[in-house]
Amino acid sequence: MDDQTLEKLSQNCDHTVCDRKTCETDQTLETATCDTGRIDSEQIEGYSDSMDESNVSNGIQETCSDEQQTLPILQKIEDLSNRVQILKKDQAVLCNEVKGITADYFPGSEVFNALQGLSTEHELLKKKYHEECGHLKRKYHEECSERKRLYNEVIELKGNIRVFCRCRPLNQYEIANGSTSIVDFDSSQENELQIICSDSPRKQFKFDHVFRPEDNQEAVFVQTSPIVTSVLDGYNVCIFAYGQTGTGKTFTMEGTPENRGVNYRTLEELFRISNERSSIMRYELLVSMLEVYNEKIIDLLVENSNQPAKKLEIKQSAEGTQEVPGLVEAHVYGTEEVWELLKSGSRVRSVGSTNANELSSRSHCLLRVTVKGENLINGQRTKSHLWLVDLAGSERVGKIEVEGERLKESQFINKSLSALGDVISALASKTSHVPYRNSKLTHMLQSSLGGDCKTLMFVQISPNAEDLGETLCSLNFASRVRGIEYAPARKQADLTELFKFKQLAEKAKHDEKETKKLQDSLQSLQLRLAAREHICRSLQEKVRDLENQLSEERKTRLKQETRAFAVASAQSPALLASLKQSQKTVTEKKPPLGPSRLRLPLRRIANFMPPPSPVPPHKTRTSTCILPVSTDNKENISKTIMATTKTLLKPRRGSIAIRPPPTTNQIIQSKRRASIAAFRPESNMMTPLNSSIARLKRDHVIGRQSFVWDPQRVWRTSRMQSPLPKGMALPPSVEATPIVSRSSKFKGSPPTVVGSWKPKHPTVVALQRKHLVWSPLKFKGMKNNRKSLLPS
Numbered sequence: 108m109d110d111q112t113l114e115k116l117s118q119n120c121d122h123t124v125c126d127r128k129t130c131e132t133d134q135t136l137e138t139a140t141c142d143t144g145r146i147d148s149e150q151i152e153g154y155s156d157s158m159d160e161s162n163v164s165n166g167i168q169e170t171c172s173d174e175q176q177t178l179p180i181l182q183k184i185e186d187l188s189n190r191v192q193i194l195k196k197d198q199a200v201l202c203n204e205v206k207g208i209t210a211d212y213f214p215g216s217e218v219f220n221a222l223q224g225l226s227t228e229h230e231l232l233k234k235k236y237h238e239e240c241g242h243l244k245r246k247y248h249e250e251c252s253e254r255k256r257l258y259n260e261v262i263e264l265k266g267n268i269r270v271f272c273r274c275r276p277l278n279q280y281e282i283a284n285g286s287t288s289i290v291d292f293d294s295s296q297e298n299e300l301q302i303i304c305s306d307s308p309r310k311q312f313k314f315d316h317v318f319r320p321e322d323n324q325e326a327v328f329v330q331t332s333p334i335v336t337s338v339l340d341g342y343n344v345c346i347f348a349y350g351q352t353g354t355g356k357t358f359t360m361e362g363t364p365e366n367r368g369v370n371y372r373t374l375e376e377l378f379r380i381s382n383e384r385s386s387i388m389r390y391e392l393l394v395s396m397l398e399v400y401n402e403k404i405i406d407l408l409v410e411n412s413n414q415p416a417k418k419l420e421i422k423q424s425a426e427g428t429q430e431v432p433g434l435v436e437a438h439v440y441g442t443e444e445v446w447e448l449l450k451s452g453s454r455v456r457s458v459g460s461t462n463a464n465e466l467s468s469r470s471h472c473l474l475r476v477t478v479k480g481e482n483l484i485n486g487q488r489t490k491s492h493l494w495l496v497d498l499a500g501s502e503r504v505g506k507i508e509v510e511g512e513r514l515k516e517s518q519f520i521n522k523s524l525s526a527l528g529d530v531i532s533a534l535a536s537k538t539s540h541v542p543y544r545n546s547k548l549t550h551m552l553q554s555s556l557g558g559d560c561k562t563l564m565f566v567q568i569s570p571n572a573e574d575l576g577e578t579l580c581s582l583n584f585a586s587r588v589r590g591i592e593y594a595p596a597r598k599q600a601d602l603t604e605l606f607k608f609k610q611l612a613e614k615a616k617h618d619e620k621e622t623k624k625l626q627d628s629l630q631s632l633q634l635r636l637a638a639r640e641h642i643c644r645s646l647q648e649k650v651r652d653l654e655n656q657l658s659e660e661r662k663t664r665l666k667q668e669t670r671a672f673a674v675a676s677a678q679s680p681a682l683l684a685s686l687k688q689s690q691k692t693v694t695e696k697k698p699p700l701g702p703s704r705l706r707l708p709l710r711r712i713a714n715f716m717p718p719p720s721p722v723p724p725h726k727t728r729t730s731t732c733i734l735p736v737s738t739d740n741k742e743n744i745s746k747t748i749m750a751t752t753k754t755l756l757k758p759r760r761g762s763i764a765i766r767p768p769p770t771t772n773q774i775i776q777s778k779r780r781a782s783i784a785a786f787r788p789e790s791n792m793m794t795p796l797n798s799s800i801a802r803l804k805r806d807h808v809i810g811r812q813s814f815v816w817d818p819q820r821v822w823r824t825s826r827m828q829s830p831l832p833k834g835m836a837l838p839p840s841v842e843a844t845p846i847v848s849r850s851s852k853f854k855g856s857p858p859t860v861v862g863s864w865k866p867k868h869p870t871v872v873a874l875q876r877k878h879l880v881w882s883p884l885k886f887k888g889m890k891n892n893r894k895s896l897l898p899s
């Protein structure tokens with residue numbers, strides 16, 4: 108081995124040491140990297156290379172150490188390279204193992220995905236949890252309000268006066284004096300307490316709730332809030348604290364800044380609930396604060412207290428409630444404002460020092476909260492009052508050893524408290540007269556004390572043995588109050604609104620009456636109209652019937668007359684003479700009118716009838732019948748007939764429908780009705796039909812032209828019955844006159860072509876077909892002289 112080689116080897120040895128260190132560092136790094144889950148294959152390769160090198164170096168070192176040995180170096184190198192190979196294999200195995208471990212312990216993206224999934228799941232669960240919490244909260248609130256509602260109902264059922272008893276703790280002074288509590292609270296009986304009397308058995312009292320000395324202000328308000336908040340529902344509420352001086356009346360009602368009392372908490376609760384209900388109700392809160400000091404009303408919210416106090420009086424409003432005109436009513440919108448207001452009012456309050464209480468209230472302090480509510484859905488308005496009263500101490504005058512001004516104050520206090528006692532007694536005994544006006548206090552509370560209001564009384568007691576007498580007095584008074592049964596509480600509507608509604612209701616009532624009257628008169632008019640229409644209809648029907656009958660009768664008579672004339676012309680002159688005689692008799696006798704009572708009341712229906720035709724000038728008419736005759740002696744015959752008719756037969760009236768000769772071009776109208784000539788009937792020949800017609804004619808209802816003799820009509824009638832014989836001429840007037848219906852009711856008849864004209868009227872048709880019948884009635888007078896003319 109030359110020097111160069113030896114130097115190289117020594118350098119290598121140094122490197123090997125360094126490399127080993129590097130290797131160790133690398134190994135540490137790799138381990139660290141493995142720990143973090145990030146492994147690099149290049150690093151592993153580097154690691155194996157360094158291992159090789161270190162092995163080689165080791166071999167060389169060994170070679171160096173065996174320098175004295177005579178073994179050839181190459182041999183040693185070969186051994187070493189073999190060992191390197193083995194080590195390389197080991198390293199490869201190890202590398203694979205490391206890779207396997209990395210793959211096993213660090214699954215990479217899968218883990219991230221799983222983690223991501225878990226975090227989303229976590230978020231979802233969180234959201235669900237919050238939702239669930241919100242739902243539960245809502246449900247809880249609903250349950251709370253339902254509970255309150257039920258509680259309210261229970262209160263109403265129990266009666267609207269509740270009495271809570273609160274016992275204050277022994278104060279420092281009493282403890283120092285070694286006083287012990289005389290009030291025993293039985294834990295099994297929640298609302299009961301016992302007073303331990305040294306010389307008599309324990310006295311037990313039961314109230315709606317009993318607060319022990321350890322109960323704080325919050326606990327008191329929890330029980331109170333359902334009653335005070337019912338003012339928002341429109342109830343008048345009165346809460347007062349009663350008890351001996353120094354028992355904690357002011358503490359319960361006003362409280363201290365650290366322990367706020369019922370007054371502040373009530374307003375706080377009212378604001379909270381009104382906000383809660385803001386979607387359906389709009390509330391307006393007004394606060395007044397006053398005191399009754401020596402039977403005088405003093406406004407505690409008057410800003411300038413240096414001014415002499417304004418004299419306030421109680422007046423009854425138009426709605427029947429007690430009001431104090433001129434009393435400040437402050438709008439309040441938030442609790443802070445309320446607190447400031449209460450503080451300023453309390454500062455003005457009359458207090459004085461007694462031997463029972465250093466800062467004894469010498470007056471009754473009243474806080475009035477007026478709540479005006481408007482239901483935004485149905486517009487219903489309410490106005491209710493909540494009175495929060497801190498009464499002056501109820502102790503007897505002798506006990507507190509006062510004199511001068513204090514004595515006077517105490518006397519006034521006692522007077523008003525005894526007036527309160529009287530009112531409560533009267534309410535308890537349900538007497539008709541409740542002496543509200545005996546004191547300012549009771550007078551002012553009149554509309555919120557008793558009746559349909561909710562009342563809560565705090566009876567405050569002291570646990571001190573020295574106050575036993577006063578405590579028993581207060582508890583007895585409270586028990587009496589608790590015995591009062593009020594009527595169910597009633598919601599107070601806003602009376603001004605009520606007044607308006609009352610007026611509207613009265614107006615509506617009046618209008619309704621007027622409408623009813625009008626309806627009645629309308630109904631009676633309708634009834635009258637219906638009756639008239641009915642009469643009119645029946646009359647019209649009667650007229651129609653009579654006309655039909657008349658028409659029938661005329662036709663029959665016409666036939667009879669025609670026959671009679673025919674027969675008469677052929678008979679002997681004797682018969683003619685007798686006929687003449689009979690006709691004369693008939694003409695001379697006028698048929699009597701029908702009895703007046705049978706006349707139809709046609710004047711009443713004049714409105715519905717057509718105007719009467721003018722009365723014809725002639726009353727007596729001559730009827731002429733045109734009979735079929737031969738052309739040769741037509742003139743003679745017609746003259747004879749006419750003369751005979753004129754002299755013998757004098758009909759009262761008549762018209763005869765005739766049929767015009769059937770010419771081809773002439774258009775005629777069918778004659779549906781024909782008036783006939785009639786003999787003047789004898790009195791005993793008056794038929795009901797005739798008499799009816801006579802009556803109708805007299806009443807100008809049927810005084811129409813059909814009953815008036817018209818020679819033209821005679822022609823028409825005759826021709827209708829029998830067409831004119833050939834060569835027989837019509838009078839010029841007849842020819843010129845178109846045949847028209849005379850009665851308005853037949854005006855609608857359709858025109859008929861002459862060539863195809865045929866009688867349509869059933870009577871005319873019947874007349875054409877049947878034989879004429881001579882009615883024996885017409886010749887009643889001749890009955891014995893001649894035989895019947897009826898064909899055998």
Ligand SMILES: Nc1ncnc2c1ncn2[C@@H]1O[C@H](COP(=O)(O)OP(=O)(O)OP(=O)(O)O)[C@@H](O)[C@H]1O
Nearest residue numbers: 275276352353354355356357358464467468499500
């Ligand atoms: N429940 C109570 N817990 C703690 N302290 C009370 C309680 N009740 C009353 N006190 C304390 O007793 C003292 C007298 O209370 P407070 O002035 O309220 O009596 P009061 O009945 O209003 O007396 P007065 O009729 O003379 O005004 C106060 O210092 C008050 O803090």
